[in-house]
Amino acid sequence: MSQRLENAILITGAGQRIGLHLARRFLAETDWPVLFTYRTMRPGVSELEAAGARGLMIDLTEPDASERVARFVSEQAASLRAVIHNASLWLKDETLAASPEGVNALVRLHMQVPYELNRLLVSWLRASASPLKDIISISDFNTARGSDRHAFYLATKAGLQNLTKSFAKLYAPEIKVNDIAPALIMFNEDDPEDYRRARLKKSLLQIEPGPEVVWQTVRWIMDNPYLTATSIPLDGGRSVV
Numbered sequence: 001m002s003q004r005l006e007n008a009i010l011i012t013g014a015g016q017r018i019g020l021h022l023a024r025r026f027l028a029e030t031d032w033p034v035l036f037t038y039r040t041m042r043p044g045v046s047e048l049e050a051a052g053a054r055g056l057m058i059d060l061t062e063p064d065a066s067e068r069v070a071r072f073v074s075e076q077a078a079s080l081r082a083v084i085h086n087a088s089l090w091l092k093d094e095t096l097a098a099s100p101e102g103v104n105a106l107v108r109l110h111m112q113v114p115y116e117l118n119r120l121l122v123s124w125l126r127a128s129a130s131p132l133k134d135i136i137s138i139s140d141f142n143t144a145r146g147s148d149r150h151a152f153y154l155a156t157k158a159g160l161q162n163l164t165k166s167f168a169k170l171y172a173p174e175i176k177v178n179d180i181a182p183a184l185i186m187f188n189e190d191d192p193e194d195y196r197r198a199r200l201k202k203s204l205l206q207i208e209p210g211p212e213v214v215w216q217t218v219r220w221i222m223d224n225p226y227l228t229a230t231s232i233p234l235d236g237g238r239s240v241v
């Protein structure tokens with residue numbers, strides 16, 4: 001077995017888009033090794049593994065998923081510098097009505113798995129020699145506003161934000177626990193032009209910023225010794241439009 005890693009970063013759902021970008025940045029710009037989970041084999045997974053990251057293929061909606069992730073971490077790492085809860089599904093209420101298992105998937109991905117991993121992995125975070133240790137979740141800016149199409153998705157993201165406060169209390173002062181609440185970061189490839197224009201008008205800054213702004217926020221949180229129990233809006237001024 002290869003040597004167990006020290007001060008690793010665990011990112012859930014890092015096979016594409018924002019999670020993949022965060023993993024790439026950690027590999028390129030820090031000395032912290034990267035552990036990640038993915039559900040689907042994608043080019044990003046091979047790229048990360050070729051660059052030295054260690055991945056676990058897992059569907060986080062499976063009942064024993066958290067225990068399997070914890071086992072993977074225990075096999076691969078002696079300590080963790082940070083855990084990043086990124087894996088997510090953006091399901092419409094309309095979709096949930098047609099396939100009720102989606103309700104369970106949202107609860108598991110956004111609330112149950114982060115809750116269980118925070119508990120199962122705390123001793124790996126405590127084992128880190130780094131003076132700063134972090135749990136960071138990625139929720140959604142719209143929890144502040146609600147939605148007539150993504151009500152259940154947002155309810156579970158609000159639950160994820162709420163876990164931040166409880167775990168910040170539980171794990172202080174050794175471990176900081178924070179959340180990032182993004183509005184539009186990246187469009188999906190198949191988003192039509194008129195939808196894109198309408199979404200861009202919903203923020204003051206009117207840009208699709210891309211995942212680098214999430215990386216900047218993650219680094220800022222991790223470097224900041226006086227930040228815990230917060231949810232940082234990353235919204236281009238959306239709150240006042």
Ligand SMILES: NC(=O)c1ccc[n+]([C@@H]2O[C@H](COP(=O)([O-])OP(=O)(O)OC[C@H]3O[C@@H](n4cnc5c(N)ncnc54)[C@H](OP(=O)(O)O)[C@@H]3O)[C@@H](O)[C@H]2O)c1
Pocket residue numbers: 012013014015016017018019038039040041058059060061085086087088089090105109138139140141182183184185186187
């Ligand atoms: N993109 C935005 O503009 C935006 C806006 C607000 C909030 N956010 C939040 O930012 C985070 C990243 O966004 P994103 O756009 O990069 O999301 P994304 O492209 O949908 O990627 C999310 C990842 O979650 C993983 N996932 C989904 N269901 C899973 C399951 N059952 N088991 C294991 N993994 C599962 C997927 O894995 P596979 O690919 O391996 O299947 C996927 O790679 C999410 O938490 C999202 O809610 C994004």
